[in-house]
Amino acid sequence: MTTYLTTPQGRHIAYHKTPGREPGVVFLGGFRSDMTGSKALHLQAWAEATGRAFLRFDYSGHGASRGAFVDGCVGDWREDAAAVIEVLTEGPQVLVGSSMGGWIALLLARYMPERVAGLIGIAAAPDFTERMWESEFSLADRTTLLEEGVVLRPSDYSDEPYPITRRLIDDGRRNLVLDQPLPVPMPVRLLQGTADTDVPPSVAFGLFDHIESPDLRLTLVKGADHRFSTPACLELITNSVDDVLHNCDAVVSDDTGLLQKSNIG
Template structure:
C-alpha cells in the first residue's frame, strides 16, 4: 500500500501508515537512516492489526519516503516530525516504541507530551549518541574536518557511511536527555542485546540509572545484535508492547 502524507508546519512532507483500532495507539519510532519498512515496524503493525490495536509508523524527514535529505536533518527536526505525527494523527494515550535513535526520540516525546504517554518501550536505545557516540570518539583529525567542511563521514556496519554534520552535533547538544532530570511517569520497558556493536549495554544501564521512573525494567538478551530482529527478539518486543497496551487500555480510546 502507498503511504499517506502529512504536511508539517515546518514545511516537511512526512510519509506514514496508520492502522485504526482500539487505544492506546502504538507509535513506532525508527532508528537513524532506517525507515518504516523495517522488520520491527512491519512486525508490530501486523500484530496490531491482528488484535485491532491502533498503530502508526512513519518516516522522519530525510528518511524513507518523506521529504528532505538526510544530511540536512538533525535531532530537533526529527523531534518536530514526531510531535507533528503524534499531535495530528493520534488521539488519546500513546505507547511509544523507539528503536536506536528512535529511543532518544521517544524520550524527547515523553518529555514534551508526558500526559499522552501510556507506556514506553525502547529497543537498543541510543540517547545522546551524537555527543557520547560521535563527538566523544572523534579523532582530532575528524574534529578538524568537521570544523573545516561542516561534516565528516563515518563507516557503518549496516549500510553506507553516515554523514555527520556540525549541525547534528550542535543540535544534539541542545537535546541531551542524560544530563538533566528525566522523569518518566509511566511504565518503561528497555530491551538491549549484549552483542550490539552500535549501542553498548553501558548506555542501557546509564539510562536505567538516570531516569526517574517507578516502573522501569531493562532486559538484556545475550548475543543479540543491534538489529534485535530475530524471532526471539521480536517476541520480546511484542510482549513488552502488549503488556503496556493492556495496562494503558483504560486510559482512553483511539477510536
C-alpha cells in the same frame, strides 16, 4: 500509494496508519532507518491481529519522506514525531523507539507527557551524538567537522558512508536527556542485546539508572545485536508492548525499578 502529512515546519512525512482501539502504538525508527524495517512491520502485523491502532512513519530525509538526510537533526525529527502523533493519533500512545527512536521517545515524554501512555526503548541511544563526539571521533574527524561542516563515517549497514554534520552535533547538545533529571512518569521497558556493538549494554545500564519512573524494567537478551530482529526478539518487543498496555494506567509507588535478564537471543 504513500500518504504524507505536512508538519507545521513544512516538512512532508510519509506514514502508514493501522486503525484500531486505543491506546495506540507508535513506532519511532532509528538513525537512517525507515518504516519498512522488520520491527515496524512486525508491530503492524501484531496490531492488525489484535485490533490495536498503530502508526509507523519516516522522519524527514528518511525512507519515503521528503527532504535530504544531511539537512536533518534530532530536533527536526522530534518535531516530525510530535506532529504525526498530534494529528494522526488520539489520546496517549505507547511509543516504541528503536536506537535513536528511543532518544526521540524520551524527548516526547518530556515535552508532551500527556500524549505518552508508555515507552519501550529497543537499544535506545539517547545523546548518541555527544558520545560520538567525545568517544568515537578522532582529532581529524573533529577538525573536518568544524572546518567543513560534515564528516563521513563508515557504516556497518551500507557500503556507502553516512554524513555527520556539525548541525547534527550542535542540535544534539540542545536535546540531551542524560545531563539533567529525566522523569518519565509512565511505564518504561528497555530492551537491550548483549552483543550490540553500536549501542553497548553500558548505555542501557546508564539509562536504567538515570530514568525516574514508577514502573521501569530493563531486559537483556544474551547474544542479540543492534538489529534486535530475530523471531525471539520480535516476540519480546510485542510482549513488552502488551505488558505496557496492560499496566499503563497503573501507578506503582516503588520507583526502584526491576532488572531482568533473558537468554532468548
